[in-house]
Amino acid sequence: MNLEQLLEAFPHPVGPLRILVVDDQPVNIRVLYEVFRGEFEVLMATSGEQALTVCQEQRPDIILLDVVMPGISGHEVCRRLKANPDTRDIPIIFVTSQREEAEEARGFEMGAVDFITKPVNPVIVSARVRTHLALKLQSDLLRSIAMIDGLTKVANRRKFDEALAISWRACLREGRPLSLVLLDLDCFKQYNDRYGHQQGDNCLIAVAGALGHGLRRPHDLLARYGGEEFVCILPGTDVQGAMQRAEVMRKAVRALELEHQHSTAGLLVSISLGIATLIPDNDFSPESLLAAADKQLYRAKQEGRDRVCA
Ligand code: GH3
Ligand code: MG
Ligand code: MG
Numbered sequence: 338m339n340l341e342q343l344l345e346a347f348p349h350p351v352g353p354l355r356i357l358v359v360d361d362q363p364v365n366i367r368v369l370y371e372v373f374r375g376e377f378e379v380l381m382a383t384s385g386e387q388a389l390t391v392c393q394e395q396r397p398d399i400i401l402l403d404v405v406m407p408g409i410s411g412h413e414v415c416r417r418l419k420a421n422p423d424t425r426d427i428p429i430i431f432v433t434s435q436r437e438e439a440e441e442a443r444g445f446e447m448g449a450v451d452f453i454t455k456p457v458n459p460v461i462v463s464a465r466v467r468t469h470l471a472l473k474l475q476s477d478l479l480r481s482i483a484m485i486d487g488l489t490k491v492a493n494r495r496k497f498d499e500a501l502a503i504s505w506r507a508c509l510r511e512g513r514p515l516s517l518v519l520l521d522l523d524c525f526k527q528y529n530d531r532y533g534h535q536q537g538d539n540c541l542i543a544v545a546g547a548l549g550h551g552l553r554r555p556h557d558l559l560a561r562y563g564g565e566e567f568v569c570i571l572p573g574t575d576v577q578g579a580m581q582r583a584e585v586m587r588k589a590v591r592a593l594e595l596e597h598q599h600s601t602a603g604l605l606v607s608i609s610l611g612i613a614t615l616i617p618d619n620d621f622s623p624e625s626l627l628a629a630a631d632k633q634l635y636r637a638k639q640e641g642r643d644r645v646c647a
């Protein structure tokens with residue numbers, strides 16, 4: 338797909354695409370600004386330092402980067418952006434008056450996606466930028482699809498595994514508690530038997546939506562763990578906090594008022610939840626936390642369902 342087709346099929350979530358033009362000569366910036374201003378939001382920087390700040394604050398979708406600049410050079414800007422996980426996926430095109438092949442090869446070795454010589458030809462620079470933006474959008478899209486559950490649109494198991502490892506390390510480093518809430522729909526086999534698999538799927542979608550009420554902080558994550566089980570990662574939340582959130586989720590599911598005539602826990606769709614909390618240290622593993630939450634979930638089922646155990 339080219340850029341137009343991609344943008345039409347998958348509109349960019351936050352307004353127009355942003356292109357950062359970096360050059361110590363304002364006249365060079367002007368030329369590129371004229372090429373792109375109708376179509377993209379053009380961000381500008383006249384030094385390497387400024388370019389790094391703009392990247393950190395505004396996350397451009399692509400960068401046109403001059404090589405020779407006083408202070409931090411284009412190569413150094415590239416090296417630093419590639420070393421930072423937040424910025425390493427932003428495509429960089431070097432724009433330079435140095436025409437030697439060795440220079441071009443060096444740019445590619447540093448992780449640039451393309452190399453354009455000055456004076457730029459507007460048609461060529463525009464075509465190359467569009468090609469790389471289309472590739473960038475496709476790879477962003479693939480990455481996000483690979484992390485999302487197709488039915489409920491919450492994070493999938495793959496994303497959960499990744500996020501749990503990250504939260505574990507962060508809480509280990511900071512000596513903070515990490516809570517997991519594992520939950521499972523009550524008597525869902527009977528729900529499918531009574532209302533059909535299609536309505537079962539719709540029920541899972543509605544429940545996933547209601548569970549979102551239990552999330553508060555930017556690093557909280559709700560994922561579909563598998564089948565009709567979901568899991569929440571709550572970094573920095575202690576057991577009391579996790580119990581509050583679990584109660585919010587339990588009530589939000591009840592509040593959907595989805596009829597379930599064959600549930601042993603009442604006549605509405607409900608969930609059972611198990612909580613485990615610990616301050617990560619090297620004697621435990623993320624798997625042990627999950628196993629502890631599963632144990633509590635089992636208890637919640639045993640004690641009659643539609644409840645939270647910790
Ligand atoms: P319990 O209260 O003990 O959890 O009883 P349960 O019937 O929910 O038992 P269990 O967790 O073993 O049953 C899981 C059921 O969930 C069986 C399976 O058919 C159903 N299920 C799993 N994934 C899906 C799905 O994607 N869509 C639908 N419609 N049903 C699913
Ligand atoms: Mg220069
Ligand atoms: Mg289950």
Ligand code: MG
Nearest residue numbers: 521522523525
């Ligand atoms: Mg179940």
